[in-house]
Amino acid sequence: MKLSQRAMSISPSATLSISDKAKELKAQGKPILSFSAGEPDFGSPLAACRAAIEAVNRGETHYTPNSGIGELKKAIAGYYKRRFGLEYSSGEILVTSGLKTMLYETIQTLTDPGDEVLVFTPAWVSYVEQINLACGAAVPVDTSGSGFCPTLEEISKSVTGKTRGMIINTPCNPTGAVYSEKALRMLADVAVKYDLWVIFDEVYERLVYGGARHVNILQVAPEIRSRVIIANGVSKTYCMTGWRIGYALGPGEVIKRIDGLQSHLTSNASSIAQWAAAAAINDVEDEVERNRAAFESRRDLICGLLSEIKPLRFVSPDGAFYIFIDVRGTRVPDDMEFCRKLLEEKYVALVPGAAFSAPGYVRMSYACPESSLKDGVARIREFIEARS
Ligand SMILES: Cc1ncc(COP(=O)(O)O)c(C=O)c1O
Numbered sequence: 001m002k003l004s005q006r007a008m009s010i011s012p013s014a015t016l017s018i019s020d021k022a023k024e025l026k027a028q029g030k031p032i033l034s035f036s037a038g039e040p041d042f043g044s045p046l047a048a049c050r051a052a053i054e055a056v057n058r059g060e061t062h063y064t065p066n067s068g069i070g071e072l073k074k075a076i077a078g079y080y081k082r083r084f085g086l087e088y089s090s091g092e093i094l095v096t097s098g099l100k101t102m103l104y105e106t107i108q109t110l111t112d113p114g115d116e117v118l119v120f121t122p123a124w125v126s127y128v129e130q131i132n133l134a135c136g137a138a139v140p141v142d143t144s145g146s147g148f149c150p151t152l153e154e155i156s157k158s159v160t161g162k163t164r165g166m167i168i169n170t171p172c173n174p175t176g177a178v179y180s181e182k183a184l185r186m187l188a189d190v191a192v193k194y195d196l197w198v199i200f201d202e203v204y205e206r207l208v209y210g211g212a213r214h215v216n217i218l219q220v221a222p223e224i225r226s227r228v229i230i231a232n233g234v235s236k237t238y239c240m241t242g243w244r245i246g247y248a249l250g251p252g253e254v255i256k257r258i259d260g261l262q263s264h265l266t267s268n269a270s271s272i273a274q275w276a277a278a279a280a281i282n283d284v285e286d287e288v289e290r291n292r293a294a295f296e297s298r299r300d301l302i303c304g305l306l307s308e309i310k311p312l313r314f315v316s317p318d319g320a321f322y323i324f325i326d327v328r329g330t331r332v333p334d335d336m337e338f339c340r341k342l343l344e345e346k347y348v349a350l351v352p353g354a355a356f357s358a359p360g361y362v363r364m365s366y367a368c369p370e371s372s373l374k375d376g377v378a379r380i381r382e383f384i385e386a387r388s
Pocket of ligand 1: 100124201203235244245246
């Protein structure tokens with residue numbers, strides 16, 4: 001069967017393929033420790049689960065409005081007002097089947113063939129592929145020389161007459177970098193200067209540690225509201241990855257167009273999951289803080305353990321639940337080979353940096369119990385020491 005060029009050009013998500021491989025080895029009885037998946041290991045909140053069951057019992061099992069139920073949009077609007085002081089009306093909010101879908105739909109809506117989109121690398125796996133799927137060109141802007149935060153100097157080298165937009169992700173997957181107010185101000189000025197749209201992906205906004213503070217770009221630059229689409233969801237904050245609820249907040253005219261595209265793609269997000277998400281956003285605060293604190297102590301643990309393995313280098317992450325490790329000082333400097341051998345020999349699954357446009361690094365998720373982290377780092381140490 002002849003397959004389309006589009007299908008043939010897609011690289012499947014490396015994070016998913018590594019975790020699939022790890023699952024396969026686990027099914028064969030191997031003692032796998034997987035640090036590859038991007039999801040919290042805590043359960044979804046009870047309030048969300050109850051709301052889902054009640055929704056089923058009430059018969060909320062049919063199509064909903066394409067852009068989402070009023071109750072969830074109200075919860076999202078209330079949350080953005082409380083948390084960031086930002087006002088969004090119902091027509092400026094779209095609920096989607098997971099944030100990944102929201103990003104796909106938004107990039108399709110904003111990108112014409114040949115348009116260039118700035119992506120700050122290392123970057124989450126799907127941005128580049130989604131831009132490719134829209135026949136746009138993802139232009140990497142390297143942040144590895146500046147603590148994984150973008151600089152004006154690097155951006156200026158990448159902007160051309162075809163640049164139309166940029167994707168900002170803070171806290172960042174895979175680096176854990178949290179952009180400062182100063183950096184966001186600079187990015188807002190760049191957006192105005194070059195007339196760019198901005199997708200602001202803040203799905204890890206509740207997971208910040210130490211003295212770091214997450215800031216929404218519109219808090220520092222309210223004047224760019226008309227060019228910003230905020231991307232968020234319940235996956236990471238409320239440990240609800242399987243429910244598949246993401247959302248967009250943005251100018252009504254853009255949201256209307258994304259909504260139209262969605263009407264031919266997924267239609268509404270799951271009715272049941274929408275009720276669960278509304279309950280989580282309205283009712284669950286203590287759990288969010290409890291989980292954040294747990295991630296913070298795991299971050300401290302993993303940083304301490306890894307710092308004892310000399311050839312490894314990393315920047316201590318201020319947010320999200322990943323640590324991005326430079327393996328170029330080891331005897332296996334190639335990240336793909338490092339991950340493949342580590343999985344085969346020590347049954348430890350990490351994700352190669354190449355998946356995030358950053359060869360020479362590996363990503364380790366610390367969304368797992370402390371005992372697994374200790375065991376995993378001990379195996380990584382053995383793997384490295386056996387070669388030194
Ligand atoms: C930066 C970033 N954006 C978006 C997503 C997608 O989230 P969702 O599970 O809601 O599709 C992820 C998931 O890993 C992510 O890391």
